[in-house]
Amino acid sequence: MPGLDGIRGLAALYVVIHHCWLLAFPGYPVNTGPGWLGWLVHGRLAVVVFIVLSGFSLALSPARHGWRLGGTLRYARRRARRILPAYWAALAASALIATAVPALPLSEPPTFRSMIVYSLLLQDVLAAPAPNGAFWSIAVEAALYLAFPLLLFIRRQAGALTALAVVTVPIVAAGLLRPGLPANPRATGYTWELAPLFTLGVLAAGIVSAGRRIRRLPWLGMAALAGAPVLTLIALQGSQWTVAHYYWLDLTIGPAITLFLAALATHRPARLIRLLNGRPLQTLGSFSYSLYLVHMPIVALISTLIVIPHTGSHLAAFGTTVALAIPLCLATARLFAAVFELPFQRHR
Secondary structure (H helix, E strand, C coil): CCCHHHHHHHHHHHHHHHHHHHHHCCCCCCCCCCHHHHHHCCHHHHHHHHHHHHHHHHHHHHHHCCCCCCCHHHHHHHHHHHHHHHHHHHHHHHHHHHHHCCCCCCCCCCCHHHHHHHHCCCCCCCCCCCCCHHHHHHHHHHHHHHHHHHHHHHHHHHCHHHHHHHHHHHHHHHHHHCCCCCCCCCCCCHHHHHHHHHHHHHHHHHHHHCCHHHHCCCHHHHHHHHHHHHHHHHHHHCHHHHHHCHHHHHHHHHHHHHHHHHHHHCCCCHHHHHHHCCHHHHHHHHCHHHHHHHHHHHHHHHHHHHHHHHCCCHHHHHHHHHHHHHHHHHHHHHHHHHHHCHHHHHCC
8 A cells, every 4th residue: 555654654753853842842731832833742643643544554454355354363473573572672772771861751760560561561551650651652552453353353244334333432422421531641541542543544444445436536635624623623722722632632633534544545646645655755664663662762862961951942952852863763763673673574
């Protein structure tokens, strides 16, 4: 499917720049930076893209084969090879750095409990000091991977609308029964919130086996119509309101991302696909998982120990951190992927 690696790469790069912004402009969720950088506040939305894209990517093959997985054990082994070696290596490196520099932001010195919880990918259900603050989403994806065979079964037996309702209705009901859900500082329980987005991605993969009439619909235009009201609301309400209402905003932005992926699956628009499928973004996407895993300690070390002590303004700190951290993160992630990620994809 052309363009998907490019989207992964751009989303991962956005997360890196978001964390550069987060360290340069204190006060999150208040946007204390200049207005023209306000789009960097919402790193959570990049994770939403990852979640929808994961469901979509995993379901492409089953959607072409009657929504059948082709062997649960085979699927589990492939997923484990894909995420665990690089994740465990990044966890070990992050734990060493967090122990060596206890005051490092966006992480905490790990405890024995931390290492058990994070090694078993249980950080979304069990609170523990985080050696790397970006790892919360890896546990969410792992839990959704476990649910994937069940989603396919429901889709195959009962249809798309039933599968979506089974996952989404409880989430909406929980939100209505508990208005004003607070942000969770431990980042636990997000699997529940983000499951509908993963489900949307799974169901959207059906576009690859849809008839010509369905494939010719203006998917990109529908994506723009679905996303414009949500993005306008975020812009008007500001970052504090947005962060406090991620529970609902995630659900409302998910359809726009899903429709955009459907547009790519129909190979329209061609110019955008050529851009996303170009060599720079393809290469970036090939190690985007490693970039997500390793970037946070690098950004925190550069910002805290090198940049902030020697810059006089927050904007200068941000620009210097980006200039130093981005090339180092990219080089480190590419090397890291070559050792801990790509070999496990190529050799079975």
